[in-house]
Amino acid sequence: MKGRSKLGRYSVATICCGVALAVAWPIDAPSSCFLLAVTVSSLFGGLGPGLFSIALSSLAFNYFFLRRTFPLATEPATYLRFAVFLAAALLITGLMELKRRVEESRNRAEEALRQASSDLARVSRVTTMGELTASVAHEVKQPIAASITNAKTCLRWLAADKPNLEEARAAARRIVEDQTRAAEIIKRIRELFKKGAPQREWVDVNEVIQEMVVLLRSEAAPYFISVRTELAADLPHVMGDRVQLQQVLMNLMMNSIDAMTDVNGTRELTINSQLGENEQLVVSVSDTGVGLPAQQADKIFDAFFTTKPHGTGMGLRISRSIVESHGGRLWAADNSSRGASFQFTLPTKLEVHE
Amino acid sequence: MIAPSLTERYVATMAIQTKEKLVAIVDDDELMRSALQGMLKSVGLPSQAFESAEEFLKSGQQQQTACLIADIRMPGMSGLELQAKLNAEHCRIPTIFITAHGDTKMRMQALRAGAVEFLAKPFDDEVLLESVRAALENWAQ
Numbered sequence: 001m002k003g004r005s006k007l008g009r010y011s012v013a014t015i016c017c018g019v020a021l022a023v024a025w026p027i028d029a030p031s032s033c034f035l036l037a038v039t040v041s042s043l044f045g046g047l048g049p050g051l052f053s054i055a056l057s058s059l060a061f062n063y064f065f066l067r068r069t070f071p072l073a074t075e076p077a078t079y080l081r082f083a084v085f086l087a088a089a090l091l092i093t094g095l096m097e098l099k100r101r102v103e104e105s106r107n108r109a110e111e112a113l114r115q116a117s118s119d120l121a122r123v124s125r126v127t128t129m130g131e132l133t134a135s136v137a138h139e140v141k142q143p144i145a146a147s148i149t150n151a152k153t154c155l156r157w158l159a160a161d162k163p164n165l166e167e168a169r170a171a172a173r174r175i176v177e178d179q180t181r182a183a184e185i186i187k188r189i190r191e192l193f194k195k196g197a198p199q200r201e202w203v204d205v206n207e208v209i210q211e212m213v214v215l216l217r218s219e220a221a222p223y224f225i226s227v228r229t230e231l232a233a234d235l236p237h238v239m240g241d242r243v244q245l246q247q248v249l250m251n252l253m254m255n256s257i258d259a260m261t262d263v264n265g266t267r268e269l270t271i272n273s274q275l276g277e278n279e280q281l282v283v284s285v286s287d288t289g290v291g292l293p294a295q296q297a298d299k300i301f302d303a304f305f306t307t308k309p310h311g312t313g314m315g316l317r318i319s320r321s322i323v324e325s326h327g328g329r330l331w332a333a334d335n336s337s338r339g340a341s342f343q344f345t346l347p348t349k350l351e352v353h354e
Numbered sequence: 355m356i357a358p359s360l361t362e363r364y365v366a367t368m369a370i371q372t373k374e375k376l377v378a379i380v381d382d383d384e385l386m387r388s389a390l391q392g393m394l395k396s397v398g399l400p401s402q403a404f405e406s407a408e409e410f411l412k413s414g415q416q417q418q419t420a421c422l423i424a425d426i427r428m429p430g431m432s433g434l435e436l437q438a439k440l441n442a443e444h445c446r447i448p449t450i451f452i453t454a455h456g457d458t459k460m461r462m463q464a465l466r467a468g469a470v471e472f473l474a475k476p477f478d479d480e481v482l483l484e485s486v487r488a489a490l491e492n493w494a495q
Binding site: 073138141142143144145146147149152153156157167170171174177178180182218220221222225226227 | 382383385386388392396397427428430432433454455475476477479491
């Protein structure tokens, strides 16, 4: 409707009325034909052309049918026929206009929803990062504290009457180690915050798991959760976006940690990687937490579904779409004893899609 | 290995006073453990490091431990739980806590339970060494 010019739409209305007149004349059925013309004009032209077609139809109806056919007509029935036609035509135009407005506002709402969910995806990532900032600070503080101690130890060995170079060297080596770790942590944070198009590269998933374990360790420590990894050696690499895969692991691990903060007994987060069928990599994240909500296990992947007081309900939804964009699958697996277990697969070979 | 004269004198006295006594370090972070061990070595104090409170309890070294340097937040048993357990076993080891999360409440809890010092990371190693020395001296008496 938007694409066509105003003139075009009024022309359509005029043509419709012309055709209606041509058809109505021989069969003497002006009401039906002109109503059809008004309907078509309103449907394709909108309110203006609709009203315009009513005006044209009325003129034609009046001139060709009321005056010509019954020049001396006096019965009120004839005029009543005309009035009914006019009311029906106006109603149709009104309804068409209403339909058009409803559709327009629905389109606007859909567009807004699309925008909102893509904003939310980003917000959810940033929020999780916000929650992580405190633990990241702690994670960086740790090697910095160690390196200060090592530097002072180094100075102490050098300050002796007969400096012990071997010990001083050992302390200096420890400083290098400490600072390397601090730099690594900062590098990983920067990668997590990076925004932009997905970058596909060969990724060592075990390495990503270990990075996330380091990052989330201090998130788990306050709740006395032990983090275990069971990583199969020599796994093939996968073609994927490293940052997105980090995000999936972070989401699953954060969910597990959140699920365990209030449980009594063992609090264990286990991340397992292995090679599955069809050379697919299988990663599972299992916890000994409260488990999945009963009867709602199928809903956990829905957008906005959350069991957490401050959850966005987007974590699993986003994680699943990331895994699927990598050609894999993400699902909630049965956990025999207690807690929850999530698994996802990633293809290790580039699939040729037919 | 020749340490500064002051330290040397100190080590000599301590060696007599503490005999086989050790400084135990309990921290889940490997870098922290080696930094603390290196620091103690540089002032001539023998130390042993443990990855977790459980490992320390299993080692059977509690009796030889003259001073304990412990992290608070660790996977498994926390530093404060370790302290409570040692207290329950009437094994009162002078304990110095080092933590990155320390708040006032935690600090009060630790000090009430008999901790000799409560330090926030990053800490001043002179303050830490002073506390270790004080703990060893108190213990020797």
